[in-house]
Amino acid sequence: MxxxxxxxxxxxxxxxxxxxxxxxxxxxxxxxxxxxxxxxxxxxxxxxxxxxxxxxxxxxxxxxxxxxxxxxxxxxxxQWLPDGPLACARVIEWLAVAADELQYGAAQARRIKKLGVAGDLTRAQMHAESGLALLEHRLEEHHWLAAEKPTIADIACYPYVALLPEGGVPLDPYPPIRDWMARIEALPGYISMPGLEKE
Ligand SMILES: N[C@@H](CCC(=O)N[C@@H](CS)C(=O)NCC(=O)O)C(=O)O
Missing domain, CATH: 3.40.30.10 (Glutaredoxin)
Structure with missing residues (x-):
C-alpha cells in the first residue's frame, strides 16, 4: 500500500x-x-x-x-463503518462536517495563521466555531460522533479540530470536545502528527 x-x-x-x-x-x-x-x-x-x-x-x-x-x-x-442504512448515514453526516466546517473553517484558519496562506482568518475561524458547536452538542451526551463506538467519523473530524489552536481557536472552552480528543488519543495504535505532540 x-x-x-x-x-x-x-x-x-x-x-x-x-x-x-x-x-x-x-x-x-x-x-x-x-x-x-x-x-x-x-x-x-x-x-x-x-x-x-x-x-x-x-x-x-x-x-x-x-x-x-x-x-x-x-x-x-x-467495525469503523457500520453498514446499516441509518448507522452508515450517521457516519456520512460527520464526514460532511469534516468536508465543510472543518475543511473550510478549521483547516483554512490553520492554513492562514500557521502556514501563511492568504485568506480571511476571521471568517474561517467563525466557520470553524460553527463546526465546534455541532461537535460539542453531540459530545455533551455521547462519547463518539456517529455511534456508541469510534468510527471513521471520529477519525475524519479529529485532525483539524485538534489542530485548531494553530488556527488561533483555543479548545479550552469546549471540555466535551477535549474529552473526546483524549478518548481518540487513548485508542490502541494511535499516532500523533506535527502540531499535536504532547509535552
Ligand atoms: N477534500 C480533500 C481535501 C484535500 C486537500 O485539501 N489537500 C491539501 C493538503 S491538506 C492539498 O493537497 N493542497 C494542495 C493543493 O490544493 O494544491 C480531502 O479530504 O482529501
Missing part, C-alpha cells in the same frame, strides 16, 4: 491515523504540497484533482481523505 502524503497535512494524517489504528503497513511518497508539487503535470497524472492524500492499494488509486477512510474501513476494518 502506498500513500502520497505530507506530514503536516491534516487530511493525510486522517489516513495515517486510521492505517495505524488498523495496524496496516504502507509506504509513503512525500509530496511538497505547500510548494506547488500537487499542481505539476506529474502529480495530476496521479490525482486529477491535484490534492493529497492519494492511496494506492491492490492496483487501484483512491483520492480524497474521506473516500480513503471509507475504502480502508470497508476493506480492512468494517
Amino acid at each position: 502506498k500513500l502520497y502524503d505530507n506530514p503536516i497535512s491534516g487530511n493525510c494524517y486522517k489516513v495515517r491515523l486510521l492505517l495505524a489504528l488498523l495496524g496496516k503497513e504502507y509506504e509513503t511518497v512525500f509530496i511538497d504540497s505547500l510548494n506547488g508539487e500537487t499542481r505539476t503535470p506529474a502529480f495530476h497524472a496521479i490525482s486529477p484533482r491535484g490534492q493529497i492524500p492519494v492511496l494506492e492499494d491492490q492496483g487501484e488509486r483512491i483520492a480524497d481523505s474521506m473516500a480513503i477512510l471509507t475504502y480502508l474501513a470497508r476493506r480492512y476494518g468494517p
Whole structure:
C-alpha cells in the first residue's frame, strides 16, 4: 500500500491515523504540497484533482481523505463503518462536517495563521466555531460522533479540530470536545502528527 502524503497535512494524517489504528503497513511518497508539487503535470497524472492524500492499494488509486477512510474501513476494518442504512448515514453526516466546517473553517484558519496562506482568518475561524458547536452538542451526551463506538467519523473530524489552536481557536472552552480528543488519543495504535505532540 502506498500513500502520497505530507506530514503536516491534516487530511493525510486522517489516513495515517486510521492505517495505524488498523495496524496496516504502507509506504509513503512525500509530496511538497505547500510548494506547488500537487499542481505539476506529474502529480495530476496521479490525482486529477491535484490534492493529497492519494492511496494506492491492490492496483487501484483512491483520492480524497474521506473516500480513503471509507475504502480502508470497508476493506480492512468494517467495525469503523457500520453498514446499516441509518448507522452508515450517521457516519456520512460527520464526514460532511469534516468536508465543510472543518475543511473550510478549521483547516483554512490553520492554513492562514500557521502556514501563511492568504485568506480571511476571521471568517474561517467563525466557520470553524460553527463546526465546534455541532461537535460539542453531540459530545455533551455521547462519547463518539456517529455511534456508541469510534468510527471513521471520529477519525475524519479529529485532525483539524485538534489542530485548531494553530488556527488561533483555543479548545479550552469546549471540555466535551477535549474529552473526546483524549478518548481518540487513548485508542490502541494511535499516532500523533506535527502540531499535536504532547509535552
Ligand atoms: N477534500 C480533500 C481535501 C484535500 C486537500 O485539501 N489537500 C491539501 C493538503 S491538506 C492539498 O493537497 N493542497 C494542495 C493543493 O490544493 O494544491 C480531502 O479530504 O482529501
